[in-house]
Amino acid sequence: MTTKFEVNELQLHYGEFHALKQISLSIPERSVNALIGPSGCGKSTFLRTLNRMNDMISSVRVDGEIKLSGTNIYDTGMDVEELRKRVGMVFQQPNPFPKSIYENVAFGPRLHRKPGRKELDEIVEKSLRGASLWDEVKDDLHKSALGLSGGQQQRLCIARALAVNPEVLLMDESTSALDPISTLKIEELIQELKKDYTIVMVTHNMHQAARVSDYTTFFLNGEVIESSPTEKLFSTPVDHRTEQYITGRFG
């Protein structure tokens, strides 16, 4: 299995605060990777280093390297917009743009080139099918995205991310604001998506990590405590802190 992300000695500071300490981790291609840990342990911060969303916070300093298919994304010559096109992201709260469903999905492709009407129609359909939303919205493509339910909005955000044809999909607690049925739908979708995409997801729900991921990484106080195949991490954790966390003794 080829490696998608290779993280070497990554350090991140928010001003004086040392948020990520010596993170080294590899993320295999076409797999689902869950990041777990208590609140404030740095898992979301780490996720945001993978598409450089932390760049927007001026007090953040990043050291070390993250290689995406062999190139360090923190190199000075890196095109951040191109990186974010390759590494898509879905957030905790569904954040559709206040535009029509069609316009939401077409937003990404239009940023990077000028696709024709027909090509765009195809991209929109393919992306919505990819996010298992097509059948529910195919007759309402030009209605406002804000009229959709929370679960539908989140799948629209997934479709929007798929429309720019990324290699990786980052999900930042993307089901935590949803009801159980919508959550289940998205978990099923993740199983479909991993055939074509590498998925890195932050979740505060250990059961979700156990259900959907192939690999799990446990974060604590800005450090990676343990990272292994999900089954192994949950059945025979090596570190006693991992064991304490997954058995619910803190966090």
Added chain:
Amino acid sequence: MQDKQRVVKPHIAEEWVGKIYTLLCIFFLIVTIFSMVYFVASKGISTFFLPNVNLLDFLTGLKWAPEGSPPAFGALPFIVGSFTTSILAALIAAPLGICAAIFMTEIMPGVGRRYLQPVIELLAGIPSVVYGFIGLSVLVPFLRDVFPGQGIGIAAGAMVLSIMILPTITTIAADALAGLSHSLKEGSYALGATRWQTIYRIILPTTLPALLTGVVLGISRAFGEALAVQMVIGNAPHIPKSLFESTSTLTSVITLSMGNTVSGSPHNSALWSLALILMSMTFVFVFIVRWLERRSKV
């Protein structure tokens, strides 16, 4: 039981004092507003009971000679003057104000909040006579040198007004931009949008109703401003053929003539009619703003 009542009683009294006091204040406000509207309206409408004056002629007539014989009451030049100066002022100030607001909130929020916002709020506090004076002694000579004409007129008025309404437009735009949910911007950046793509395609369209609210409030302020305009517009009662020729606005003709008329005379009543037009337009602006605000909430 007795103890309890002793504790509760002053509390209830306090409630009542507060209630009655606020009620009196709001009553006073409402009475003031209604009597002002009634006063202006009754005075203004009285013009139309004069012989040879009717509403249509008043609104569309070109000749303003209230002391002539026979007197003529054509207010169109003032209406045109007021609208052209205010709308031109908004056309100048809106792009400047909105771009300044983008800079303050999106490009350099730290510097924007700490230095630019106070400076722009300072602009709002400068008395209008100062604006008029600067317009008269700097802007008018400049326009006279560069363009044919005397320099006074709609162009000078609109420029002075545009600076006066810049704080209104900028402050409201900056508030709207700063209030935009961060998650929308993140969604755009996460798709690989650049900062300008995010501003053009997400931030501006989403905040458009609020930005327009600022522009309409600016126009409304420009429409009502009298002193600064009067100092640079020339005050000739006719529709000018160019932007650099003397003309008047509703406000400037009222401030200039009001002191020279006798209460109850036709001239005096005609000025009240102009005030009534001004007031009605202000109501229209308020309604537009309300409507825009309702839309921006959806």
